[in-house]
Amino acid sequence: MNTTVQYIKSFLEREFGHDPWVCMLATTDEAARPTVRCMVLREIDTDGQLWFVSDRRTRKDDHLRARPDTEVCFWLPRQQVQIRIRGRATVMDAQTDQFFRQMWWDRLSDANRRIFRNDETDSDPSMPGTFELLSVTPTEIELQDLSDQDNVQQVWKVG
Numbered sequence: 001m002n003t004t005v006q007y008i009k010s011f012l013e014r015e016f017g018h019d020p021w022v023c024m025l026a027t028t029d030e031a032a033r034p035t036v037r038c039m040v041l042r043e044i045d046t047d048g049q050l051w052f053v054s055d056r057r058t059r060k061d062d063h064l065r066a067r068p069d070t071e072v073c074f075w076l077p078r079q080q081v082q083i084r085i086r087g088r089a090t091v092m093d094a095q096t097d098q099f100f101r102q103m104w105w106d107r108l109s110d111a112n113r114r115i116f117r118n119d120e121t122d123s124d125p126s127m128p129g130t131f132e133l134l135s136v137t138p139t140e141i142e143l144q145d146l147s148d149q150d151n152v153q154q155v156w157k158v159g
Contacts, residue, residue: 004141004156005048008083011143012044015076025052025134026071027063035063041072042104048158049135050085053104055116056093056130064089070136080147086140087158092133101133 012021021041029035037060043051050072054061064070068090074083092101105113105127116131117124138158145152 002046002048004158005044005046008085008141008143009044011076011079011081011083012041012074015074015078015081021074024073025060026073027060028067028069029059029063030066032067035059039072048138050087050138051104052134052136053108053112054091054132054134056132061091061093061132061134064091064134072136080145082142082144082146084142084144085136085138086142087136087138090135090137092135094129094132097133101131102127104133105131 016022023039023041024036025039026034026036039052041050042053045051068088070087070089072085072087075081076083094101113125116128141156141158143154145154
């Protein structure tokens with residue numbers, strides 16, 4: 001595993017433990033206006049890819065299809081650290097990748113699966129066509145440590 005990726009993951013693991021890794025994901029809309037929303041980072045794989053699950057019915061998926069440049073930001077209050085990851089997103093939908101989407105769908109809890117259902121009474125366990133994956137390939141990682149007077153900032157170019 002890339003040492004930078006391992007270093008970043010160690011901060012996230014210390015901060016969140018077994019809780020969801022909540023971050024902000026920024027995109028730009030059709031008028032090039034910035035828009036941001038909270039997301040749960042599901043995984044950082046050994047190649048440094050960031051993985052999110054998403055719903056086709058949201059605007060962010062359309063934003064990323066049209067303009068794949070994105071930024072992910074974590075604020076880690078206990079450590080007083082901010083992590084920003086700039087990169088390019090790929091949206092995996094029903095037309096592009098059935099197998100990988102199914103693998104991720106099977107990993108979700110029942111509570112998480114209900115988010116993708118039309119209503120609370122829908123108990124169909126199969127993966128809906130609106131279930132999508134977002135993958136972000138980092139191009140730059142920035143870590144800013146605000147825990148002391150030095151305000152240390154580290155930046156890594158990736159790829």
